[in-house]
Structures are given as structure tokens and as C-alpha cells.
Amino acid sequence: MQHIPPNTTTNADVMAFLGFGFFLVCIGLTIYLFPTIIAMFRGHPKKGMIFLVNAVAGASGIGWMVCLFWAAGAIDEQHHHHYHDDDED
Numbered sequence: 001m002q003h004i005p006p007n008t009t010t011n012a013d014v015m016a017f018l019g020f021g022f023f024l025v026c027i028g029l030t031i032y033l034f035p036t037i038i039a040m041f042r043g044h045p046k047k048g049m050i051f052l053v054n055a056v057a058g059a060s061g062i063g064w065m066v067c068l069f070w071a072a073g074a075i076d077e078q079h080h081h082h083y084h085d086d087d088e089d
Contacts, residue, residue, distance in 0.1 A: 032058055035067035044071055 030037070036054045039047040050071050057063025 032064070035064065035071040038068070039071035042071065042075065044075060046070070 033051075033054060035058070036047070036051040038044075039050040044050060050067050053063060053070075054067040058067060
């Protein structure tokens with residue numbers, strides 16, 4: 001068994017650090033793009049514009065909140081067409 005001197009960084013330490021950093025970046029991006037994710041799952045007709053505003057102005061906090069309310073708000077049925085099966089009674 002090899003003795004590792006104190007205060008020595010091992011490959012396992014570096015890999016753990018990088019793995020944790022990657023995890024934090026993924027969590028951060030998910031939170032940052034949360035309004036866009038909501039718009040996509042809801043099939044919002046303005047999801048592209050929501051993404052653009054979210055990406056550009058989301059860091060301000062105010063832009064992020066605007067996008068969140070925009071994505072979660074009511075969808076204008078006049079501009080959003082649902083395709084239904086006409087055979088249902």
C-alpha cells in the first residue's frame with residue numbers, strides 16, 4: 001500500500017470535484033431555463049420568444065420572473081390550436 005503525503009490531490013479528488021461541478025452546472029441551467037422548460041411542456045405558442053427573453057434577460061431576475069409568469073400564464077386559445085379526435089362522444 002502506497003503512502004500518500006498529506007495535502008496531496010489525487011485523481012479521485014479531481015474527478016469528484018469535476019463531477020460535483022458538472023452536477024452544479026446542470027442544476028443551475030435547469031433553474032435558469034425553468035421558464036423555457038415550462039413553456040415547452042405546456043406547448044406554449046410563444047415558447048421560442050420565451051426562450052430568447054429567458055436566455056438574454058433571465059440573469060436580471062426580473063426577466064426570469066417575467067418569463068416564468070409568461071410561460072405559466074393562460075394560453076390564448078385563438079392562437080393555440082388543439083387537435084382533437086372528432087370521434088369522441
